[in-house]
Amino acid sequence: MQNQKPSSHNSSFQDQFSSPYPQDRRNSYLTRNHNPSYYNRNSNVFTTPNQYHPSESDDYSSMEPRSNMSRHYSNSNFQQSPYISQDYQAEKPIKKRRRYCCCFSKKACIVFSIFMLFLLAGLAVAGYFLWPRIPNAKLKNIGVASTSGSSSSTNSAINNAIQGTRIETSGNVVIPLVLEISVSNPNYIPWTFNNVTADGTIQLNDGSQYKIGSGGLSSPFTMPRLSENNPMLINFNFVLDPKSSNFVSAANLVKSACTAGGPAIKLNYVATIHINAISWLGIRPTVSDSANFNCPISDLQGMGIDVPALINKLLT
Incomplete structure (x- = not known):
């Protein structure tokens, strides 16, 4: 009799765990763990104690776990690997190849x-x-342009200047000069100056600056790499404009300098270098310098130009 009840209960217990649905097996397992059944040998029945309201008649000391439990745990259902639902497999992150x-x-x-x-x-x-490095320039000498060895454009400028000094109605005094500049090339490649434009001023007695004209190269100028003291000649037109401000002060300064034993004139210039290789990038290096020079009286007289006499006519 005692063997039949456990047997029938064991059969029901096995039916619950042999259910084809994994959730049923899981619920049965939780029910068994949290609501254990004990066999009361006094009453020969299985009793389930109420954990919240235990009965006074329950004799816990007389209860023992039901027998033949090893048969239930020897069931093949407990030896199988745990069941993993498809939802858990879908949520499992996929290992990706590490990227850098x-x-x-x-x-x-x-x-x-x-x-x-x-x-x-x-x-x-x-x-x-x-990388382009700005050349070093220094003004070495100032002289009067001559027609010998000059290009046709230079000859035309000199002839126009000489003719202009003899025509009093022109109003301007134009003296063709040549600026000799020594240039050093600190670059590792040869440089070719396609053009160099120079603007010059002279310093008056009161310290102010008076613009005297501009000039440029007559032909392209090339320097070897890492070279020094390369002579560059710039044709420069020295102009005294009666319409400009401070003309009287500038004219008196030039008149005094172009007489025998006259003082030197301080010339300031700024030269802008045009190089085709870098000009399209907007890079135009500039060099500036200043120097004191004496008026080339003998050279001007050899060309038929008397600067003091001409200035006196303009001032009167």
């Missing part, structure tokens, strides 16, 4: 880094040797 910089693999990232390193090193070396 800009979605490249580690090997591609290393190759790309080495390539960029060599590229940047090459650009740095090329920039060091090719």
Whole structure:
């Protein structure tokens, strides 16, 4: 009799755990753990104590776990691997291949880094040797332009200047000069000046500046790499304009300098260098300098120009 009840109960217990539905097996397992059944040997029945309101008649000391439990745990259902639902498998993160910089693999990232390193090193070396460095310039001498050995455009400018000094109605005093400038090239490549434009001023007795004209190269000028003391000649027209301000002060200064034993004139100039290789980038280096020079009286008289006499006519 005692064996039949446990047997029938065991059969029901096995039916619950042999259910084809995993959720039923799980619920049965939880029910068994949290609501254990005990066999009361006094009454020969299984009793389930109420954990919240235990009965006074319950004799817990006389209860023992039901027998033959090993048969239930020897069931093949407990030996199988745990069941994993499809929802859990769908939520499981998929292991992805690790990526590095800009979605490249580690090997591609290393190759790309080495390539960029060599590229940047090459650009740095090329920039060091090719970056334009401003030449050093120094004014060495100022002389009067002569027609010998000059181009046709220079000859025309000189002839017009000489003719202008003899025509009193022109109103301007134009003296053709040549600025000899010594240039040093600190660059690692040869430089060719396509043109150099120069603007000059003289310093008056009161310290102010008076613009006296402008000039430029008659032909392109080339310098070797890392060279020094390259002579560059700039044709410059020295102009005294009666319509400009401070004309009287400038005319008196030039008149005094162009007489025998006259003082030197301080000339300031700013030269802008035009190089086709970098001019399109908007890079036009400038050099500036100043120097004191004496009026070339003998050279001017040899060309038939008497500067003091001409200035006296303009001032009267």
